[in-house]
Amino acid sequence: MQVPPEFKNRNFNECDILGDLDRDDKGNVVVLQTEVGVPIDKQGRSVNERGYLVLGGGDVIENMQGRTMFKREELDERGEIPAPFCVEKYNFNPHILRGDLDYDRAGRPLFPKGMVDKTGRQVNKKGWLVDT
Numbered sequence: 001m002q003v004p005p006e007f008k009n010r011n012f013n014e015c016d017i018l019g020d021l022d023r024d025d026k027g028n029v030v031v032l033q034t035e036v037g038v039p040i041d042k043q044g045r046s047v048n049e050r051g052y053l054v055l056g057g058g059d060v061i062e063n064m065q066g067r068t069m070f071k072r073e074e075l076d077e078r079g080e081i082p083a084p085f086c087v088e089k090y091n092f093n094p095h096i097l098r099g100d101l102d103y104d105r106a107g108r109p110l111f112p113k114g115m116v117d118k119t120g121r122q123v124n125k126k127g128w129l130v131d132t
Contacts, residue, residue: 003067005085012085016062017069019047048079099123 005012019041021029029051031039039047047053052060058072060081074082099117101109109127117123122130 003062003069005069016064017052017060017081018063019043019045019051019053021047021051048075050079050081052079052081097129099127099129101127103127 018029020043021031021041024030031047031049031051032041033039039049039051041047041051041053045053046056048058048060053063053066054060055066055068058075059068060070060072060075061067062069070081070085076082080086099109099121100119101111101117101123103109109123109125111123112118115123115125117127117129124130
């Protein structure tokens with residue numbers, strides 16, 4: 001984990017800053033509150049309205065060692081992390097799931113030897129890597 005994260009490296013994942021919270025049926029985090037309305041996670045740690053772990057001043061911290069990931073000034077008025085991190089929260093890169101193949105002009109994969117890519121890994125007819 002890089003602290004603070006750099007968008008060029010594309011190695012940020014929202015789970016690194018989320019508190020211990022459940023999600024509702026739509027996938028949104030369910031933030032808990034103390035009796036006086038202070039947002040907390042299931043372990044009693046301070047979180048903001050988005051469920052991100054925060055220090056007293058509002059800085060968002062990572063959940064392993066408590067190092068500052070985003071300063072309070074970088075967050076928007078609703079406590080959301082800055083772009084592009086808020087857009088690419090999940091560190092998902094579909095290109096790593098594709099086989100190493102060449103493609104024809106229509107965008108169809110060309111298979112060198114059966115349903116394997118250039119390095120011998122199994123792929124499906126669309127060029128996506130598959131397991132056995």
